[in-house]
């Protein structure tokens with residue numbers, strides 16, 4: 001995601017080169033469906049023609065905007081601007097869909113190339129002085145707060161792009177943006193391609209799960225070769241009894257893009273710094289926070305201090321418990337190293353809570369989980385879902401549902417459509433995400449959104465047993481979809497749920513994660529796939545207790561990453577010593593002994609996408625926990641709070657500043673109090689857990 005181009009349609013796009021702007025060809029006859037490119041099938045040329053039609057329509061909207069001769073108004077200027085945004089968003093979302101989901105490689109490649117073209121078009125628009133001057137000439141409407149906010153925010157984004165600079169400066173800004181994009185791609189590619197290998201003996205693998213060992217065949221000399229790919233690394237750090245193997249794998253993982261990325265990172269930070277100073281900011285962190293909820297880099301430091309004060313004593317207590325436990329197992333141990341952290345936490349959780357994550361999987365077969373999540377969401381958000389059996393979709397496995405308003409005043413109104421693309425297939429993106437398909441415009445265009453996941457199941461004979469954390473991820477992503485559908489019922493396509501400030505967008509979904517500790521909700525769909533037995537309350541209690549341990553440490557770890565991401569962006573990059581910064585960060589936030597040779601920063605990919613704004617995770621956690629604390633714990637779904645939440649936080653979409661949404665729901669700004677209770681939360685014992 002791009003923090004600089006504040007235009008919402010870029011949210012779902014990946015970092016793409018913005019070079020090589022292609023002038024769209026004149027539009028031929030209108031396509032049958034101007035909203036869904038996938039109905040055209042798998043012909044890349046047809047996709048290109050379709051996208052070019054959207055870009056031509058965008059250009060026509062801008063011409064209409066510029067052709068106005070009389071006084072500028074919301075209707076004759078902001079409206080065609082929003083129409084242009086809508087066309088760009090539809091083009092972007094459809095190109096992104098083919099890039100990330102199409103079966104055929106040529107179609108995916110075409111999707112990627114078109115995303116680049118669209119991104120370039122967006123950059124042009126963000127530096128277009130005529131459009132900016134036209135928008136700036138619209139008197140701020142007094143009786144229409146949403147339109148006023150839209151106008152003010154759009155003008156702010158324009159200024160942050162540098163639209164009011166002279167021609168030479170704008171050309172330089174554009175070149176810097178291109179450079180930043182290219183360096184970000186190189187950084188990411190070096191991480192993805194930088195696989196290292198570690199050799200292990202049979203004895204080194206002691207403690208690892210049998211299926212892990214079975215997947216690795218020994219070489220002729222009897223040794224095993226492990227790589228720095230995630231499936232190899234995670235189990236070693238959590239389960240391998242050999243501290244030596246854990247250290248080797250930890251180091252290799254954190255060195256996989258070192259030294260290649262040191263210069264790339266320095267060049268990236270330099271280009272960002274140049275961009276910031278050209279735009280009149282002292283540092284990039286000031287620029288990157290200027291259009292966010294947090295407002296300034298100084299406020300990020302304040303947030304770090306506040307969360308540090310709240311979490312430090314809890315984290316210290318948790319570490320003392322962990323060290324005491326480890327010392328019992330291994331007398332003489334004086335401290336725990338960073339490469340041994342996961343191992344000891346895993347051992348501690350097993351011993352303390354007798355919880356094995358594998359034991360709940362049989363209660364979460366995919367199909368039942370999907371039904372359960374739809375039912376839970378329907379009750380919570382006061383909507384209903386109706387499967388669209390004959391919907392034309394991009395793959396046979398995709399389910400689609402129409403969403404209807406089930407609130408009393410809603411009178412069963414159709415609100416939009418969602419698509420669930422939930423299982424892996426060849427060529428499909430490997431992540432778990434949700435993305436808009438169509439923005440909503442009241443009376444003209446219903447919002448549509450999709451979930452793209454890679455859960456097991458979906459094939460005949462495979463029950464698709466899910467891990468508990470996968471069930472939580474499903475609900476998290478589903479929360480983004482509901483925010484999009486409910487928040488996109490207003491008059492402007494650029495004010496949907498996905499268009500809120502980037503540092504607020506995770507709050508609603510993180511809030512939903514907390515709901516899934518509730519026994520009543522989990523038991524409403526958690527049933528054994530063979531026996532039908534309801535997920536036992538005792539198992540839920542153990543699971544919740546195990547998950548509550550380590551929250552203080554988790555927050556300190558988030559502050560560690562937050563501080564690093566901020567500090568490489570709030571000072572001149574020329575003299576930055578990445579290793580010294582890491583050391584200082586470790587000393588401040590980690591009780592674990594650093595591992596000599598750790599080059600974490602060389603593969604810290606958030607430095608490309610989030611830049612200085614890793615704090616987003618911490619801020620949204622604070623807000624999410626505060627939101628959740630407003631719900632009645634004994635009646636999460638059916639109490640009055642759910643509807644109040646829908647009205648105050650989700651339905652406004654981006655028609656208000658996010659800070660206002662928080663105040664409207666809480667009656668005050670967010671505070672640290674709920675987070676403090678959350679950290680020291682002890683879940684109730686099985687005997688009193690509600691049914």
Ligand SMILES: [Zn+2]
Nearest residue numbers: 476480506509
């Ligand atoms: Zn999310």
